[in-house]
Amino acid sequence: MALPALTPQYVLGLAALLVLVVDAFTPTSRKNGLLAGLTALAGVTSAGAAAWLYAGGAGRTTLFDGALAVDASTSFFTAVFGCVAALVAVASYDYVREEPHQSAYYALVLLATAGMSVMAAANSLVTAFLALELVSLPAYALVAYLKRDAGSAEAGLKYFVVGALSSAILVYGISLVYAATGVFGFAALADAVAGNAHVTVLGAGVVMLIGGFAFKTASVPFHFWAPEAYEGAPAPVSAFLSSASKAAGFVLAFRVFLLAFPLAAFEALGIPWTLVFAVLAVVTMTLGNVAAATQTNVKRMLAYSSIGHAGYALIGLAALSGPTSSDVAVVGASFSHLFVYGFTNTGAFLVVALAERWGVGRTFEDYAGLARSAPVASAVLAVLLFSLAGLPVGGGFWTKYALFLGAVQSGLWWLAAVGVVNSALSLFYYSRLVKAVWVDAPDETGVARERPTGIYAAVVVAAVVTVALLVAPDVVFSWADAAARALVSA
Amino acid sequence: MNEWIAVGVFAVVAASIPAVMVSASRLLRPSVPEKGKETVYESGEVPTGGTRLNFNIQYYMVALLFVVFDIETVLIFPWTVVYQDAVGAAGLGSALAPMLVFIAVLVVGLGWAWRTGVIRWVSSANTEFNT
Amino acid sequence: MVPLQYYLLFSAAMFCIGVFGVLARRNALVYLMSVELMLNAANVVFVASSAHYGTISGQVFSLFTMALAAAEVAVGVGIVLVAYRNFKDIDITNPTSMRW
Numbered sequence: 198m199a200l201p202a203l204t205p206q207y208v209l210g211l212a213a214l215l216v217l218v219v220d221a222f223t224p225t226s227r228k229n230g231l232l233a234g235l236t237a238l239a240g241v242t243s244a245g246a247a248a249w250l251y252a253g254g255a256g257r258t259t260l261f262d263g264a265l266a267v268d269a270s271t272s273f274f275t276a277v278f279g280c281v282a283a284l285v286a287v288a289s290y291d292y293v294r295e296e297p298h299q300s301a302y303y304a305l306v307l308l309a310t311a312g313m314s315v316m317a318a319a320n321s322l323v324t325a326f327l328a329l330e331l332v333s334l335p336a337y338a339l340v341a342y343l344k345r346d347a348g349s350a351e352a353g354l355k356y357f358v359v360g361a362l363s364s365a366i367l368v369y370g371i372s373l374v375y376a377a378t379g380v381f382g383f384a385a386l387a388d389a390v391a392g393n394a395h396v397t398v399l400g401a402g403v404v405m406l407i408g409g410f411a412f413k414t415a416s417v418p419f420h421f422w423a424p425e426a427y428e429g430a431p432a433p434v435s436a437f438l439s440s441a442s443k444a445a446g447f448v449l450a451f452r453v454f455l456l457a458f459p460l461a462a463f464e465a466l467g468i469p470w471t472l473v474f475a476v477l478a479v480v481t482m483t484l485g486n487v488a489a490a491t492q493t494n495v496k497r498m499l500a501y502s503s504i505g506h507a508g509y510a511l512i513g514l515a516a517l518s519g520p521t522s523s524d525v526a527v528v529g530a531s532f533s534h535l536f537v538y539g540f541t542n543t544g545a546f547l548v549v550a551l552a553e554r555w556g557v558g559r560t561f562e563d564y565a566g567l568a569r570s571a572p573v574a575s576a577v578l579a580v581l582l583f584s585l586a587g588l589p590v591g592g593g594f595w596t597k598y599a600l601f602l603g604a605v606q607s608g609l610w611w612l613a614a615v616g617v618v619n620s621a622l623s624l625f626y627y628s629r630l631v632k633a634v635w636v637d638a639p640d641e642t643g644v645a646r647e648r649p650t651g652i653y654a655a656v657v658v659a660a661v662v663t664v665a666l667l668v669a670p671d672v673v674f675s676w677a678d679a680a681a682r683a684l685v686s687a
Numbered sequence: 688m689n690e691w692i693a694v695g696v697f698a699v700v701a702a703s704i705p706a707v708m709v710s711a712s713r714l715l716r717p718s719v720p721e722k723g724k725e726t727v728y729e730s731g732e733v734p735t736g737g738t739r740l741n742f743n744i745q746y747y748m749v750a751l752l753f754v755v756f757d758i759e760t761v762l763i764f765p766w767t768v769v770y771q772d773a774v775g776a777a778g779l780g781s782a783l784a785p786m787l788v789f790i791a792v793l794v795v796g797l798g799w800a801w802r803t804g805v806i807r808w809v810s811s812a813n814t815e816f817n818t
Numbered sequence: 819m820v821p822l823q824y825y826l827l828f829s830a831a832m833f834c835i836g837v838f839g840v841l842a843r844r845n846a847l848v849y850l851m852s853v854e855l856m857l858n859a860a861n862v863v864f865v866a867s868s869a870h871y872g873t874i875s876g877q878v879f880s881l882f883t884m885a886l887a888a889a890e891v892a893v894g895v896g897i898v899l900v901a902y903r904n905f906k907d908i909d910i911t912n913p914t915s916m917r918w
Binding site for chain 1: 856910
């Protein structure tokens with residue numbers, strides 16, 4: 198059966214409207230289960246449709262006069278977004294059960310996911326910008342969702358303040374690129390930048406675009422919203438933003454820089470943007486990991502580690518060197534890192550959601566001895582954290598290895614070295630948390646913990662996928678390679 | 688640079704017109720200072736309170752919904768400009784359907800806001816400016 | 819016709835005024851206005867370049883930017899309200915319960 202190329206995007210958008218319609222017809226009844234189920238179903242359906250489209254092998258489809266282009270990278274990342282949205286929806290079933298305005302919550306999650314999947318299909322700076330804002334605006338509201346909670350309000354305010362600034366910078370960057378070239382489409386831009394006469398304007402525009410993407414991916418120099426937003430936001434929203442939203446920012450950055458701003462043309466103009474990304478990668482991963490190592494708050498530690506992971510994924514843009522095969526390898530490694538990270542990091546944040554629901558405190562000491570009362574969740578947490586660190590207990594091992602190998606092969610051995618040192622540092626603070634949970638003695642013994650089905654199911658699925666990707670990585674990694682090839686040799 | 692001279696002359700003329708009017712009237716008019724002329728309302732109404740006051744927060748929701756439909760117009764306007772040509776070039780369906788979908792999405796949003804009581808006006812006795 | 823460079827300089831000035839407002843003002847609403855100014859600086863470039871290249875796409879983008887600006891203000895003011903309820907103030911440097 199031949200599905201329309203934008204099936205996943207349609208499913209997500211219509212599901213968001215459906216949530217609102219259902220709520221409009223029954224505004225007074227509580228229907229958390231129905232709405233969460235609808236959201237999860239839409240997420241899984243869109244991921245399934247994306248996999249179906251990839252398996253159908255349709256190649257590259259351009260739609261709406263070249264405004265959108267669906268290829269293997271679109272389906273790959275749409276699958277990530279759909280899965281993360283489903284996990285978040287299932288976990289939210291328990292998390293927002295007592296909160297008001299649930300329909301708005303689920304509708305915003307679906308709208309943001311729809312925006313992400315459109316970002317993965319963007320083929321013009323117009324659609325790229327609109328999709329990016331379709332992700333940002335719901336995300337601001339989601340972070341501030343717990344209106345009575347000062348932390349959530351503060352997080353929402355800070356996220357919005359930085360986000361509004363960065364989107365203004367992004368728009369100005371787009372306008373400068375347009376002033377230098379006169380076109381928005383990626384293919385037309387690739388032609389127009391070659392030998393462009395307005396190098397200064399174009400260069401300033403590209404730098405500002407990088408700033409806009411840095412915000413979305415929580416990389417230096419627009420990373421400072423991330424710790425506050427992730428710490429204050431409801432934990433499922435932190436999971437959603439730090440995995441799916443970050444991956445969306447990356448796929449858009451990859452699309453823009455591989456399709457619209459070809460490296461060869463820019464090196465001829467004297468703007469080697471790989472160097473910018475190499476510097477950003479080093480600074481981002483170092484800052485993220487060093488700051489994470491000094492944290493005492495678990496959620497904040499995960500937030501900084503999420504910044505560190507943005508640094509690893511940036512290697513995919515920094516280590517491009519020209520030959521198609523090595524470029525495909527390193528971009529594919531970055532894609533599969535984002536895929537694995539999507540599940541692993543979502544799972545880790547959802548374990549924090551579980552702890553928040555139990556009323557466990559926020560610091561490492563508060564987590565001490567959690568394994569005595571909640572062995573399953575603690576085992577899952579250990580697996581997820583070690584996979585984040587890159588130990589061979591989850592798919593994160595392969596992807597980090599491939600990323601560092603790719604960096605070495607394109608001659609950036611110093612980048613790989615910094616990455617390895619950072620991974621070692623990250624192992625230090627991840628194992629601090631694992632030690633607290635498994636080794637340290639709890640303050641009070643014999644605590645009976647409730648078992649919220651939704652969150653438990655979500656974290657277990659996340660851990661199972663993470664481990665499965667260690668055992669059988671080829672399914673996903675070949676898809677990631679196809680996705681990378683679709684962009685590199687487009 | 689002839690056109691720029693015109694711009695400069697225009698700016699000078701534009702600035703001098705109000706200046707001439709004000710200074711001419713100052714030279715011609717009789718000066719009769721009187722206390723009643725200095726009050727805010729010459730009708731004799733005595734103003735109370737400061738000029739900065741809190742509006743009822745419920746206006747926020749009305750303003751929010753207004754913004755939605757205000758901006759909707761911005762996006763519909765270019766569509767209406769090309770509508771005739773688009774019908775000729777692409778047929779009625781492909782010219783009309785996208786805009787209908789766009790408006791339908793907005794209607795879903797408005798319907799949701801209405802049904803969930805976002806625009807229901809709640810009056811409370813302790814709000815001073817509760818109009 | 820006025821050359822494109824003049825428009826670029828003008829918009830750069832607008833953008834810088836916006837940046838100054840963002841950096842210097844602490845009132846959340848003034849902050850929003852400054853961001854608005856930055857967005858409108860981009861609009862100037864879009865419309866001017868659109869006229870320069872004789873393509874309509876830049877003008878259409880400026881309409882989208884306006885729509886975004888309105889949506890951003892709508893969400894932003896909502897968040898400022900939530901923050902005001904919690905902190906009794908709209909100074910964006912005030913909420914500092916979380917620190918690195």
